[in-house]
Amino acid sequence: MRKEKKVKYQKGFVTIARYLVPHKRALIILAGVSVASAIGNAATPYLGGKLFDALLGNAAPISFLSFRLSPFVWIIGIWLFARLITDSTEREKNIRQERMTALLHADYIVNGFSRLLTFPIAFHKKRKIGEVLQRIERASNWLDQIVNRILIDLLPQFFSIFIAIAVAFTIKPILAALLTVAVLVYTLILIRVAPALSRLSHTMHRVYSRAHGDAYDTVMNVHAVKQATAERYEQKKLYRNFNLRAARAWDEYILIGTQLNFSQRLIITLTQFLLFVYSVYLIRGGALTIGELVAFNGYAALLFGPFVTLGRNWDLIQNGIAAIARAEEVLRTEPEPYIPQKSAAFADIQGEVEFRNVRFRYGGRAKDNVLNGISFFARPGKSIALVGESGVGKTTLTELISRYYRPSAGKIFIDGHPLETINLLRLRSAIAVVPQEILLFNDSVKNNIRYGKFGATDEEVMDAARAAHADEFIERFGRTYNQIVGERGIRLSTGQKQRIAIARAILRNPKILILDEPTSALDARSEKFISESLEKLMQGKTTFIIAHRLSTVRKADMILVLEKGVIAEQGTHQDLIKIPDGKYRRLYEMQIGLK
Template identity: 35%
Template structure:
């Protein structure tokens, strides 16, 4: 399964178009927008108090020169007030931005999930679910970090830089020009150098991850390793990877050494140069006093630190804008149509089904016709079996019945009405499917059975389990109905999962039932129990049985033989077995001879 790290997130170019898309996030803030703007107000107050701090510190130092204790006490008190105000403003700024962000992202998460589960099957057939899930997780996380911290810090640093330069210009234009000539350049160089070193660190991490993959693969396949006596091969593979890690890590350490030397020499050298020039101007009388010099040095430090941080924050905002675009790409995907008709049918379906010259190609492979002019009828209560080689289009018929995809040509009628005239939820609510590979949800057995009818009573759930031949094994568990089935039902056997799925279908009480090779992967004993449950399930409803094992469909009212997307044979078991050189007869002879 693909996983995405924050560093892997692509950046978006910041322009009016991308920013306009990003600002759509405010639509999901709903009645929380005011918190963002109030947070900005507190951000301005925080920045203003931060800018006042160096000035007051300078004034405090000047009190030493003037030997003015009264003024020193006043300035010190003023500094404490500034610090208290800054603490209060910072609290409200952080609280309001977090509050705004969490509420907005909560609405986005829900809207995203709501839209995702309403998207058509054609969307999911072209997307990897694991990758989709990881991407959503990484993008939302990026938005969370950006709106909680990064935007506020970016604006704060920007205000400090602009405000700092204005104040510096008032203190000493000459000193400001000198500072402008060296400090920003060195700060930007430090950022670029630091980013280069982080990339090197990421290379080391990636190589370590690759070495862990080797360990994981070796231990998972330890039987094969020992059976082939290939311990030496795995050791060599691991040793080669570790050697690569050492080389990269040493190179990275070398660059970190260069970076430390750069910081000591250049960054602190800049501070020394600014201080020296400031003292020179003070001695010449071009700077009023020591206090102004101290203020200047503090403002220079603020600006240098802000330059160092703002470039990284800008990159984070670019990533956030890119993340926003990708989130809205998913939100803009068009959900499947609930109603294709202006007056959708919501009545209970009886179960008469008719395919009239239906042709279909999957959207992702439009050049390949999966079904070609398929026609057949299934009356209420009949059992219709569909057989044929793999890729013939058997499961596609089930998908079209459930309206997972729209047909290209022809028509599908249910109770004499077009399948597109029914409300989608009502249509699928009258159908149920028991697939070959049953996927259960990671809750209890009771919750999984009740998925067929969420408002079912305990008595109804118990009866469905009994009819599905599932009650005996359920009662054998200590927790009975409250037994946790594990992820995808991993704690249950294949036969047990099938019977839970049958119980779920029984509880739903559908008019049309689809059995997609429901017993093909079971052992003989499980197949017998499941087959008995299926016979009960099929009573009084139209059933479509997709099967490889022909022994399970001998009693079907009609058997359709699909080959190459066309129905090549149609009839009962006896009728088809009597066809000379028929596909069904050949398949039947092959299976029963082997048995």
């Protein structure tokens, strides 16, 4: 377990480095500016000590050219020059720092969401999307903070530590040795406690991610919550997830963090006490001046400063690395193979589809197959109806054509080419789907129809809407085609969403068309118009129709009756209706009321 945590820790830093590489020029400039600032800060204690000695009359006048000036004047002048340089470099550092961290934040968000879009459908169905999005968002925020507050603000300060130690040893070696021992003890305690903090940090992020996933799921299903009057139930669940489980994980983390902070502060206090007592002894013996004491204390503060900051921000490092590691666990998922290693060479997809003994299961063993030995051949431009009870694999079969999933066994061919050898973007560009659950974006009606054919003109969009009889309700909107449909199309009725989806398919004009219950949410009048539009749309296209209303599949060139994952019957409506006690005939007679 400890080795696994160490690997995750290393991967977290590797991820940070990967995002910094494109900004290496800006990082080098920032490092140079930060080092210049650190040198300026390191000079301040030395000048302060000299200033005290000058005020106490322990320094002789300094001659420069023909001028003989008080040491006080020279020291003030040098101090002012050093501060001006330091302040100028700090200003430049802050500007470049904010600019670079803003770009890093944007890079991570864009890369994270872009990667999500390349993952297979199976990934999205298995994961809670709210939890995944929260991982990416938290990781981007922590990446910003780690780079900002640790790499840019804190690391350059450690350069000033070497200067502080070197100067401290020139002032009084024994005091410098005491200071060095204290720093080593301070660091050892930090290293000792780090694994426990890392473990608790990973636990805390896991609990928070799950809590956010549940919260997102609740909000996305708000209609179901309200319909079931489950508001109080969901509120209690949120309270348990956030106020009890997540808060408990946070409390454990804070307890160890505060103990670490107390131990480190105690070391600093004891060190300062010993330094002060011994310094008084040295001053009384004439072995140390007041100015040297002031300078030494300044360097002690400069030495402990970065370690104090590191101690305060240690939880930031632990939380940040844990958050980035958890996001990277998701983002390392293997993307879909868009470009196959052995690509099929042909002009345009014509729409010929063949299944050869195809078997498929979502997981588990062979007995869990959803499809079990499916074979059929569909010529270009023909219509194939998929009929059967819910759960027999009709939608799964069409999803295999779009290569959302790969068959567990058997082969699928498009125009005689194995499906896995066809460029994925090219394949899906030739397919349009009107799904049972309509997917709309929180955008205008026009852009939702245009989705998938982004270069379509407004006139083409309106033509498609008219063909789908969607113009009837679109024209009644105040903003017509610019009307925003709401998240997931919440401002539209189910029937209106279905007609928008049909208009989208009409506009796309694919070679292969998949209709999953295309008229299920329409009234009788709308169904009549839509059926006419679909018949025109289907002309010259290989069409797969999934329907429980058998009246919509009567004209299909071939009907496949699925039962328990196999094709139980196959033929035209006229062929199947003649089979005595046939499955299709039984379903048909039940629907028209003969049985």
